[in-house]
Amino acid sequence: MNRKVAKQVRVSLSAVSRLEAWFPLVLRDLPWRNRRTPWRVFVSEVMLQQTQASRVAEKFPAFVRQFPTPKRLAQAPEQDVLALWQGLGYYRRAKNLQAAAKIISTQFGGRVPSTVQELQSLPGIGRYSAGAIASIAFHQAAPIVDGNVARVFSRLADRRESAKDKIAQEWLWSTAEKCVRSAKSAAVLNEAWMELGATVCVPKNPRCMQCPVRACCAGFKANSQEFVPLKHSAAPRRTVVHHALVEIRGSKIGMQTRPSKGLWAGMLSPPVFESSSVLSAATLLREVGDIAHIQQFRGEFEFLTTHRTIRIRVYLVKFRSQAKLRWIDLQKLNEYAVSNAVLRIADAAVQK
Numbered sequence: 001m002n003r004k005v006a007k008q009v010r011v012s013l014s015a016v017s018r019l020e021a022w023f024p025l026v027l028r029d030l031p032w033r034n035r036r037t038p039w040r041v042f043v044s045e046v047m048l049q050q051t052q053a054s055r056v057a058e059k060f061p062a063f064v065r066q067f068p069t070p071k072r073l074a075q076a077p078e079q080d081v082l083a084l085w086q087g088l089g090y091y092r093r094a095k096n097l098q099a100a101a102k103i104i105s106t107q108f109g110g111r112v113p114s115t116v117q118e119l120q121s122l123p124g125i126g127r128y129s130a131g132a133i134a135s136i137a138f139h140q141a142a143p144i145v146d147g148n149v150a151r152v153f154s155r156l157a158d159r160r161e162s163a164k165d166k167i168a169q170e171w172l173w174s175t176a177e178k179c180v181r182s183a184k185s186a187a188v189l190n191e192a193w194m195e196l197g198a199t200v201c202v203p204k205n206p207r208c209m210q211c212p213v214r215a216c217c218a219g220f221k222a223n224s225q226e227f228v229p230l231k232h233s234a235a236p237r238r239t240v241v242h243h244a245l246v247e248i249r250g251s252k253i254g255m256q257t258r259p260s261k262g263l264w265a266g267m268l269s270p271p272v273f274e275s276s277s278v279l280s281a282a283t284l285l286r287e288v289g290d291i292a293h294i295q296q297f298r299g300e301f302e303f304l305t306t307h308r309t310i311r312i313r314v315y316l317v318k319f320r321s322q323a324k325l326r327w328i329d330l331q332k333l334n335e336y337a338v339s340n341a342v343l344r345i346a347d348a349a350v351q352k
């Protein structure tokens with residue numbers, strides 16, 4: 001095995017110079033690349049953690065315009081931060097980003113720290129993000145491995161295993177480290193790996209004929225690129241049912257603030273009753289004391305999170321007068337901290 005790993009590492013190292021030459025030629029015009037500051041790199045890396053670059057490109061400029069420094073973000077009301085995060089999903093990242101901004105302001109003199117260790121001490125910054133920020137913002141030889149990089153490495157070396165397995169992870173990180181140490185520029189190489197995985201060595205139908213490292217790709221030679229890396233046998237996804245209870249008054253929708261922990265924490269949403277299965281109207285009326293009656297079932301859609309399938313069922317209801325609701329203009333929903341699921345709930349409620 002050791003001899004095999006040594007060969008695999010050499011293969012990856014021969015890809016380094018090819019990739020460093022290739023990346024400047026294909027560099028996509030993305031707003032965080034126009035002007036690099038440690039803070040802009042930090043914000044972009046947090047946004048990119050679970051969101052596609054094209055979506056981040058739409059949201060990033062307004063966010064850094066409103067919060068151009070860690071201090072400005074640290075001082076902002078949380079609802080303003082969540083509202084500007086709207087459309088990026090995984091809102092816990094926005095809260096972590098603001099918590100990190102507070103620590104940067106108080107403990108690092110308002111400057112983004114430059115070492116992987118310091119970066120990893122901040123909320124929401126794992127090994128990958130710390131490596132990306134340290135290399136791109138501070139030109140340190142810090143390795144990165146995410147899903148894209150893991151797929152490229154696994155194919156380059158034709159490693160027929162799941163990239164999530166423990167031994168595979170150790171190999172991936174040590175390979176990334178050896179590669180970045182041999183690079184002329186850690187920033188260019190790390191971004192090149194990400195770009196290659198996002199645009200060429202994609203999960204399905206990789207574009208091998210356009211690939212700058214095809215000549216040193218064992219997966220291409222073995223024709224294994226379609227099934228390497230192997231799929232991880234994941235735990236079964238849990239299904240939960242959200243009964244969304246919507247009252248519309250004129251042009252306004254009744255909303256509440258969600259609990260401070262859990263999915264979409266602290267964001268606005270119509271009242272939701274959660275259960276493990278679909279409940280009848282009679283059961284909903286019994287369980288949710290604030291409903292006077294249920295007028296109509298308006299349909300259902302699914303929302304997927306990392307571990308759950310959420311069946312969201314939309315009901316038009318009439319609440320009792322004691323129900324504590326905030327009436328929000330439907331036309332202005334986008335200006336509030338609401339999830340994409342809430343926008344779909346509102347659509348389902350008002351559609352003729």
Ligand code: SF4
Nearest residue numbers: 201208211214217225
């Ligand atoms: Fe991926 Fe194909 Fe390039 Fe190999 S040759 S790294 S499989 S795109």
